[in-house]
Amino acid sequence: MDIIISNSSGEPIYQQISSQIKALILNGTLKAGDALPSMRTLAQQLRISVITTKRAYEDLERDGFIESYTGKGSFVKGQNTELLREEYLRQTEALLTQVCDKARQCELSLDELKEMLELIYGGAENE
């Protein structure tokens, strides 16, 4: 399992960890039942605080991606499609926000944007 954190990205480290682990789960690298490294080991290897890894794991558990058992460790939870869909929806929203920002920057109107969207989305369906 590879985790890469950037100290200069401005995004809190615990978030970087939880989103990377989420991605690994979503793309199937980490499968249901796989054991995650302990919070302490991860902290030691990445040379960060245990509190940080704890927070990342807590977030992942809260969002339903992993399950933690005291004394045993943390394991990837079997994913149901509902959760997956929610996650993908969230990601889509975030990307759309970026698209709108960019559109405004180059003064693209909403209608022009919708046109572009239909072309691209429709185009994808025809593939």
Next chain:
Amino acid sequence: MNDYENAIEIKGLTKRYDGFTLDNVSFDVPKGSIMGFIGQNGAGKTTTINALLNIVKKDEGEIKLLGLDSVKDEFEVKSQIAAVFDELPFDDRLNANDINKILREVFEQWSSETFFGYLDRFSLPRKKKFGKFSKGMKMKLQIASALSHNAKLLIMDEATTGLDPVVRNEILDIFLEYLQNEEHTILMSSHITSDLDKVADSVTFIDKGKLLISGYKDDILDSHGVLKCTKSDYKEIDPEDIISARLSDFGAEVMVADRAECSRKYSGAVIDPTTLEEIMIYYVNRSKKEWR
């Protein structure tokens, strides 16, 4: 055995000297964590640590180490902790073999095997007198002896100051390894905050004998930030939000304690994430408010 949540509990610690007072310092260090104790030279770090170890007598306050009273249960406490100072406190005429012979009679839980294991790992010679050791070797030796009697709490006073970055790195790795056991805790005082930026779980700032901040390092780093703006914009900033500000010919840099709030209030301003070192510098200058 004793059950406790905080490896160190300090309440209202006060110690008066001529010309310096450690004033009503309180903070806790949770078991299994590493706390960075930060402050300038002379801010009171050593005095606090000396009070913890009962090297000086506190004037007021209560200190609990590993759930035990630091004065009443002094003996028991000391068999379970290890202190590391910035200088090797073993006579220059002794060597590692001698220290092993001496300390195995002092500590009930001393393990010669563990000690020599660390010596080998650090490539420290057993028969060379300490007078011939380099600074880095001396510190590694101190740490080797600190880790060889099953101590549950490591208290370090400026242990990494004066070491080159490579050695410091090696030593930090050893500390992280030590912390893999949840029963182990570390308190380390330092003014080299870059080490603590990464690995500390919590941080306590002390300045001129008073406690400034104490909390989780992540929270402190995430909530503080340096707002950069023009000098005219700077005048618009609510003084309540400012810890202190550094003015130059080209603008102002302002340390704020609530980054999220400030980025909302002063939208469009650049607020950079910060380091413990910057936080320390800006806080130390807080009475000046504006400085260069």
Next chain:
Amino acid sequence: MKGLIYREFYLSRKSFILMLLVYVLFVGMLSLVFISTYAGNLAGTEGIEEMRSSMFSQMYLYAGLIAIIGTVYGHNDIIEKDYQSHWQLYTYTIPVSEKKIAASKFIVRGAFLLLGMVLAFLADIIFSAAAKLPLSTGHFKNILIAGLLYGVVCFLDIPTMLRFRTQAKNAAIGLAIVMPLFAAFTYGAHKVIRFGYAEAKRLYPDLEGDAGMGKVLMPYIVKYRDMAVWIAPIVFVLTVLLMYIWAVKELKRRRY
């Protein structure tokens, strides 16, 4: 405590070995001189018998001083070095009580002192054998008193060094206190000698200068010396106890 004792012995060993060498050389050479007064080069020279007995009555003192002062010497600076190396600071962080820390110092110093006195007695026995002169209880008594007196100084040194930390400071304060006492003592001795001369003039007008004074004062000296033999050990033990209590108190005071 065992570890602390081992440490102090180990650190004092070089001085001790040096002293031992000097002692062996001194005692060896003088014994040879003694032997040569009847079996060697000096045999038969005029006045050799007197020289031998006068040597015997003095040399044991020098050998004794080398032995007693020399054995303890290596341990004298241990407290100063402990403060300098921060070992003293370190001992406050280990599970050893102040009583044990103080006790270890007293035990080591006492052991050296005892060893020194044994070596002093030994030197006298060797000289008596070499000079073929009978053992003198007077010598033993003198060695005992000298050892106990020096012992008092040695043990006083422990709590004062703990207090003052450097030998320079300790010596300065020590001198400040001892100087007036020493002046009084010198004055008193001067008076006694004057008295001796006066009495000698009266009682032994035909004896020359020092001999007469010696004859007058000797009985007094012997009498008081014999009293001292009984008093000295008691004073010594009391002093050691008091010094120990002071040392423990000083350690507990934590002057940092």
